[in-house]
Amino acid sequence: MRLAAFIRAEIESILRDWEAFSKTLYHAKNMGKKELRDHAREMLLEIADDLDSQQDKTRQAAKSKGPAPKDGEETWAEVHGEDRQTSGFTVIETVSEFRALRASVVSHWSKAHPSMAGQRLEDLTRFHEAIDQAVAESLEKYATVKEMETRLFGAILLASPDPIYVLDLEGRFIYVNKATADLFAMEPETIIGKSTFDLGFSFASDFQRNLDKVVADQSTYRGKFVHRFASGSGERFEYLLAPVLDEQQDTEATVCISRDITEQAIAEEKVWHNAHYDLLTGLPNRRLFVDRLEQEIKHAKRRSQTLALLFMDLDGFKDVNDSLGHEAGDRILADVAERLMDCVRANDTVARLGGDEFTVILTGANQRKDIERVAQTIIDALAMPFYLGEQRIQISASIGISFYPGDVATPDALLEAADQAMYKAKKAGSNQMFFYDTFEKLDTLIEQ
Incomplete structure (x- = not known):
């Protein structure tokens, strides 16, 4: 039997040995049987056809020196080289596959024909020449694709606006x-x-x-x-x-x-800032205030500390807003925010909940007299005249005060308690402060 016919007859056995070797290559480990075998099968059949063809000595000699002359169609060796390059195979891995293919064919042929002479030896010689040619064609295509990939990659890097x-x-x-x-x-x-x-x-x-x-x-x-x-x-x-x-x-x-x-980043920060800060006064809005209050209560609980919440409403502001207009009212509110900030420490939180309602979170509030002093400072500061040009504006503030954990234990309850205390202060007249625990005790006594 000629070698060409032998390859066709034993192709499955040859490919099984070749596949076992290919699976040891790193980039082939995750490839399926079809991906591994397709090129090898077609290359073997192409080589078998070549062995059946008539060739003169000149063409045979040329085979061992490089790729065959181009006839316009890609050989399966070239297809293999391109595929292996794009699949990430190294040059060594690609050449190793051809070596394994050669070894598999020679091993099976030698077992079937222990004695090599005459036509069998000539067929084997021509097979080696065909494999050498396939290696050259595959590597040439591999290199061509690699060079193109390198050029394209270089162009991408050069054109990329990103460092x-x-x-x-x-x-x-x-x-x-x-x-x-x-x-x-x-x-x-x-x-x-x-x-x-x-x-x-x-x-x-x-x-x-x-x-x-x-x-x-x-x-x-x-x-x-x-x-x-x-x-x-x-x-x-x-x-x-x-x-x-x-x-x-x-x-x-x-x-x-x-x-x-x-x-x-600046755009995202602006969006976040607008969602959490009052655009008129620059103070934290209700959303950020609630978040800060929750965090401060957790902090106070961990450290067994107290905090005070001041809830204030401006007295006489509605009359100013109605008589002088919203623009004048907005200017007054902005001035109020500045005065409030001057009355507290940097680590305290001043917020505008909306309209003419403001809150202050005072941390580390251990002494009632200290909170009362801050509240009085705020009342005195807001009682001072405001000026719009030469026009003198007079307003005042009513303040309600609640304590954590003395009065209540949750953010919502603390805010509600301070709000109730503020309304008690408002009913008592201008420039008043009222502690939630004070009127709570009074209400209890009245009920009794």
Whole structure:
């Protein structure tokens, strides 16, 4: 039997041996049987057809020197080379498959025909030449695709508006794209070999710590940093670190892609600020006030401390608003907010709940007399005249006060208690304060 006929007859056995070897290659481990075998089967059949063809000595000699002359159609070896490159196979892995294919055919042929002479030896020689040609064609296609991929990748890196760079295991730059050089306002050759520490970047410590973790864990990391580069571009950045693995799956470098998110971050902060702060006075609004009150109560509970909540309503403000207009009223409210802020400490919270209602959270309120002094300071400050141009405006405030945990234990109940105390103060006249526990005791006595 000629070798060509033998290959066709024994192709399944040959492919089983070849497949067993291919499965040992890293990039082939997760490939299915069909993905592995398709090219090999077609290449063997192509070689068998070649063995059946008539060839002169010149054509035979050319086979061992490189690819066959182009006839306009891709050979299966070329298809194999392109597929393996795009599948991530290394050159060594790709060549190893051909070696295994050669070994499988020779092993089966030798077992079937222990004696090699005459036509059998000639067939085997021509088979080796055909395999050599297939290797050359596959690697040429592999290299062509690889070069194109490299050019395309280079073009993408060059055109990318995002800074992209590669760092070695010590955190030194080994590649930077144009966007990186422009951002740093430095020539690439000045950056290469330096670390973020060497370049004096303010985020260097955190960046290097995250870089070390990526190298050690072979994981990706997303982070952010704030820095003003020499170019003056941007200020806030997000970045992605990813490990680069070699053929042994060891980390050999780290690639970083960063992006300027300054405008996005400012826009998000503006949206958040508008949702949590009163646009007129700049004070926290009801939403942020409730959140702060919940947090302060949790904090006071953990530390076994007390806090006081002041709820105030402006006396006489409605008349000012109605007589002078909303614009004048808005100016008064803004001035009220400034005076309130001057009456408390920096760690206390002043908020506008809406209309002419304001609240103050006083933390660490251990002495009742201290709270009373702050409340009186506020009453005195708001009793002082306000001026719109030369026009003198007079208003006052009614303040209700509740304590945590003395009066109530929840944010809603604390706010409700201070609100009730405020209405008691308002009924008592202008420039009044009222403690919730005081009128609660009075009400109890009246009921008795």
